[in-house]
Amino acid sequence: MHPFQYQRADSADQAVAAVAKTPGATFIAGGTSHVDLMKEDVHHPSLLVDVSALPLKQIAAFEGGVRIGAGVSNTAAAYHPDIQAKYAAVSEALLAGASVQIRNMASMAGNPLQRTRCPYFRDPAQACNKREPGSGCAAIGGYNHVHALFGASAACVATHPSDLAVALAALDARVQTLGPRGPRTIAFPELHRLPGNTPHLDTVLEHGELITAIDLPAFAGRSHYLKVRERASYAYALVSCAVALEMDGPTIRRARVALGGVAHKPWRVGPAEALLAGQLPTEQLFQAAAKAAFADAQPLEHNAYKIPMGRNLLVRALLETSGLQPLQGPAGTAFAASVGGVAGQLATPR
Ligand code: SF4
Numbered sequence: 513m514h515p516f517q518y519q520r521a522d523s524a525d526q527a528v529a530a531v532a533k534t535p536g537a538t539f540i541a542g543g544t545s546h547v548d549l550m551k552e553d554v555h556h557p558s559l560l561v562d563v564s565a566l567p568l569k570q571i572a573a574f575e576g577g578v579r580i581g582a583g584v585s586n587t588a589a590a591y592h593p594d595i596q597a598k599y600a601a602v603s604e605a606l607l608a609g610a611s612v613q614i615r616n617m618a619s620m621a622g623n624p625l626q627r628t629r630c631p632y633f634r635d636p637a638q639a640c641n642k643r644e645p646g647s648g649c650a651a652i653g654g655y656n657h658v659h660a661l662f663g664a665s666a667a668c669v670a671t672h673p674s675d676l677a678v679a680l681a682a683l684d685a686r687v688q689t690l691g692p693r694g695p696r697t698i699a700f701p702e703l704h705r706l707p708g709n710t711p712h713l714d715t716v717l718e719h720g721e722l723i724t725a726i727d728l729p730a731f732a733g734r735s736h737y738l739k740v741r742e743r744a745s746y747a748y749a750l751v752s753c754a755v756a757l758e759m760d761g762p763t764i765r766r767a768r769v770a771l772g773g774v775a776h777k778p779w780r781v782g783p784a785e786a787l788l789a790g791q792l793p794t795e796q797l798f799q800a801a802a803k804a805a806f807a808d809a810q811p812l813e814h815n816a817y818k819i820p821m822g823r824n825l826l827v828r829a830l831l832e833t834s835g836l837q838p839l840q841g842p843a844g845t846a847f848a849a850s851v852g853g854v855a856g857q858l859a860t861p862r
Contacts, residue, residue, distance in 0.1 A: 532720025668711030
């Protein structure tokens with residue numbers, strides 16, 4: 513591990529100023545992802561500014577919705593009664609991620625900022641434009657089974673790993689930040705970037721810009737998160753989806769759908785949302801929406817299996833969210849399966 517300096521911030525203003533004025537500086541909260549990258553010789557910060565002691569650990573009602581402080585742990589948010597009752601997809605996504613020990617440490621701001629699990633990114637011996645701009649991309653032409661179907665570029669085909677981010681994108685969450693130029697609000701679907709020619713930049717956050725809270729706007733419908741992974745726990749999504757349905761009697765008034773594990777950012781699928789709005793929920797409708805969601809997918813050499821898997825997962829999520837099919841597994845937990853088991857069935861076209 514490279515030498516670095518460490519500083520504990522007493523206020524958000526102080527933290528922002530310290531990072532903003534120091535090239536190579538970064539914030540650290542739970543450290544559950546960041547420290548791994550430092551130990552793996554992937555990230556070499558000059559200065560870590562510790563924001564874990566800042567008073568950003570409240571979950572409170574806000575403008576008809578909920579405001580979650582940036583420093584709230586993933587565990588505290590997952591089991592908060594308002595989040596479980598009104599934003600089930602958020603709770604389910606959090607409980608589908610990592611281990612209990614990591615959820616206890618990881619913060620709500622840090623979770624959506626975790627970096628890709630592309631294996632070449634985490635191996636300094638491999639070419640990787642995200643880790644070292646201009647060095648190339650070993651995944652293109654390599655073993656790219658966990659990589660992107662949408663929005664990739666000739667420089668990077670990585671996917672974003674956060675489960676929580678997918679649920680927040682579907683629920684139109686907003687990110688509150690404090691930066692060197694003051695506070696601002698970012699719509700969650702705009703937080704992450706596509707790779708383009710600058711895959712080393714994951715988000716639109718500026719150097720020294722600190723997330724202070726995540727707002728969940730008022731929502732009177734049902735939401736749900738489902739994930740398929742290579743083993744039943746402590747694994748990242750091959751494909752996931754978050755669905756938020758608002759009903760008008762028996763009719764779907766508004767639908768929001770975000771996919772995970774398929775792009776450099778949580779992937780909202782407008783065509784599927786438009787197909788669902790104003791319709792009565794049926795399996796036939798959900799099949800059509802799932803087909804529309806993946807119509808523009810551009811598979812790589814080893815990841816075409818994600819298309820039928822994602823379609824089938826989305827149909828299942830819509831059936832469960834609309835009540836046409838009972839929830840699978842214990843209430844409040846996300847579905848997960850090994851590739852050889854139920855996930856293998858999900859990968860079968862139908
Ligand atoms: Fe690096 Fe992106 Fe290529 Fe993976 S896909 S090796 S993260 S440039």
